[in-house]
Amino acid sequence: MGLSDALPADRPTVDGVALRPIDHVLLRGDPGSLALDGRSGRYSYAELEETLGRLAGWLAGFRLSEGARVASWVAKGPVAALMPLAAPRAGLVHVPVNPLLKHAQVAHILADSGAELLIGTASRLATLEEGDVPPGCQIHREDDAACGMSGGPALGPSDASADALAAILYTSGSTGRPKGVMLSHANLWLGAVAVADYLRLAPQDRTLCVLPFSFDYGQNQLFSTWHAGGCVYPLDYLTPRDVMKSVDRRDITTLAGVPPLWVQLVELDWPAEIAAKLRRLTNSGGALTRSLVAKLRALFPQADLYPMYGLTEAFRSTYLPPALVDSHPDSMGSAIPFAEILVVRPDGSVTDDDEPGELVHCGPLVAQGYWRDAARTAERFRPAPAASRYGGTAVWSGDTVRRDANGLLYFVGRDDAMIKSAGNRISPTEIEEAAAAVDGVAEAVAIGVPDERLGQAVLLLLRGGEPEAKDRVEARLKAELPNFMHPREILMLNEFPRNPNGKIDRVAIAKEHGA
Template identity: 60%
Template sequence: MIIEAVPPALPLDRLVLRGAADAPALLLRSGPLSYEALRAGVAKLAGWLGTVVREPGARVACWLPKTELACLMPLAAARAGLVYVPINPLLKRAQVAHILADSGAMLLIANAARLATLEPGDRAGAEMIDERDAWAGVEDASPLGDPSRHDPAQLAQILYTSGSTGKPKGVMLNHANLWFGAVSVATYLKLAPHDRLLGVMPLSFDYGQNQLLGGWYAGASIAPLDYLTPRDVVKTVAREALTTLAAIPPLWVQLLEQDWGDAGATLRRLTNTGGALTVDLVRKLRARFPQADLYAMYGLTEAFRSTYLDPALIDAHPTSIGTAIPLAEVMVVADDGSETIAGEEGELVHAGPLVAQGYWQDTERTAERFRPAPAWSRHGGIAVWSGDRVLRDGDGLLHFAGRRDAMIKTSGNRVSPQEVEDAALATGLVVEAVALGLPDARLGQAIHLVARAAPGADRESLPRALTAALPNFMVPQAIHWREAMPLNPNGKVDRAALSQELSRDRAA
């Protein structure tokens, strides 16, 4: 879907005006919260924030599950002229202390149990307020009721990456970045006021937060959920008659193992990012939810979202990540800086109004990732050079090949981990697979496969199946079976943890 001209960006807090006053904006366990109540809540919370933190542009952090306050914070902080720093509730003391110190947050809102885990030196000067005390202050606050007139170029948020390599880094997003992200996603997903979205991803994750922002742009309603088991997701879909379910591949695998019965009958839209869909996963999702459109998407925090595949093409092109989303220019750049031809692998480079403002207080890493767009770019300006390798097929559709820094170099061959993983999944013997390259004196890197077996599968037959399916240099040197894969705080398979685990095992 195309947006013919770039619409004007507005201050982020104006999203509260998009829905009908009596329509539900949030579907909370305590009951629905209308758009009228959302407007009042954002105004009161913004007014309270302004009394606690009086410095314009100050950073305010929130370390909470998906409570009502956590859902309102992005808009309330924006209205108060503050910079919001959401912290994943799954993070532990060391990561939170780093985020507080790095961001220079003046305020942290969390629950008592989380605050109790922090030591005095972890607070980095931030005032600590329990969520219950914050709500008490909000009740007595004067509302900051008028929609703001902030410059859309003003910094609005700092989103910290999961830190799988090194310490987390903060991606800077202004009001325009967040507003345009909501516009783009609501447009190509064809969201409408009657839609009811499930929010299972962390709100500190750009994909999770956009369930709120994109849904509110469309005037739709969102059911925030902190689930303990996949069964909780199934029950919530049924209880709230949800139309839209967003997840990442590890969660899809778990959800497909559930007995849905009639629970998914209301679903009209499934969206995936945070990892590539496999042919098998696409087929199973299409079979389980035949009435729902399946959107394969690709994104990175530094540009929020880059591509999506039209659901009409998913059956014929199940592994494609599609084409550029509205408002984005996506290029495939060859190693010599030229535009690639069909079938030629290159780096995905994203230009346009969704490109973030760089990394907070990190000019060196900003200069590495945020660089001028190629001379032949239509949009120009600063682009995000993703480091991800893709290729464009003859139909103009993009296909993910792997990360430049994740490619395995074995026996002089460059091997995409995803190709090995896809081959393992295609055998039907495994339901999850992660390919890693570990140092090897003979090969440079040896391919190791970590796998979770399919129910009743003959594990001993997997090496033979892979030998039959892959060139010799791509066949894993070792297979490690796991009953469950480790996940990082955003719910993705933690490749770094697996690599460290295998390396320790080999050294022991």
């Protein structure tokens, strides 16, 4: 079935591109071409479309209300790859859960999203404790979903409207627990179109998916490759060498990563014939250093390198074309297709060249806000500056950047207290609350400090009178928080600096400890 057969011709358009429900993305590929390959099997586009329809039919069999949330906490395989498409096809909203999270974070996501169905691996479901799953939320194992998509009735392509909610992706803020970013079919569809376009993906491309599908960046690996008619290879890797082996065995052309992965990969001894298979490297989740760019360019001379900057609230904002990487290694690049990026002063007026200002993302990639959080939505999602050609709602990033005379952007600083480590956005508050709950700890402050491998590492400062509290805090954090949130170091202080209002002076702490 082609796209023209699936929907009426009068679908809404953005910049000349017709908007489709995201579950139509597989319909773009040649039916006989390979779409998904991996340890769990090989699927052509026709076979994967049929499997998608069955998984959507299985979900529809639960007879949940329209727009009900379905959470998935599954291994990276066919179920994980198809859930972002199957749930919307069944009229439901997908809520992917980061596989690194532990029961407390999962419990928050389930409760906050109001999930009515949780699908997880048996081992992960076994870690949940009493009260973690909200009343009324059904639990099913991943094996059940796998059986459901191997047979039974199949749902055909949906006719969802472009602005219908398709997914809620949870991302940490600088304060409080993770918040759910609401993404529409249009957000996901245009993200796939945009990335496939500027990466110049083609049907011959093979993408190794090493990033979690719970991230917008990881999920888009699927959508953009399928939009281009290529093949995806999901991989839960244990060591960087597993990545190199997969590149070799699968003849991978495209690899997306975050800075810590690149640091590990450039330390390997890559045979020239394996390195030459990669044609495209994409980076987000943190800036590449000049030295790392140089190492990647030397190790993978045949590969185009795409540094990128993004916000979950607007998917992706900028990319730097490969031709400019050597001459402008510090630049964030410029806007991707369907994104309008403005640099503005506090009054909303556009800055002059090289004048620092706040990055504001306008246009159809802007998400619909935070799920059930009007207050935080109002803080970040505000009317676009008057200069915007799109108007409507924009994402005010809180990041300070500057724009040079050629229109290239450069990162200056982050206004909030977010810690960005190994591609993960970490809420200091969540770490601090867990530490402060330990006996003997009066106060806790978590800050991000520079780290060559991670971008930023977590430094946790404790105020309390018991030296033994440090060990208790370390044990609690290991038990309650995922590994990427564990502090590199914990320091005990007698006092914290205060501002005139008596509040902890985080700026002074950051300066003193090198953040």
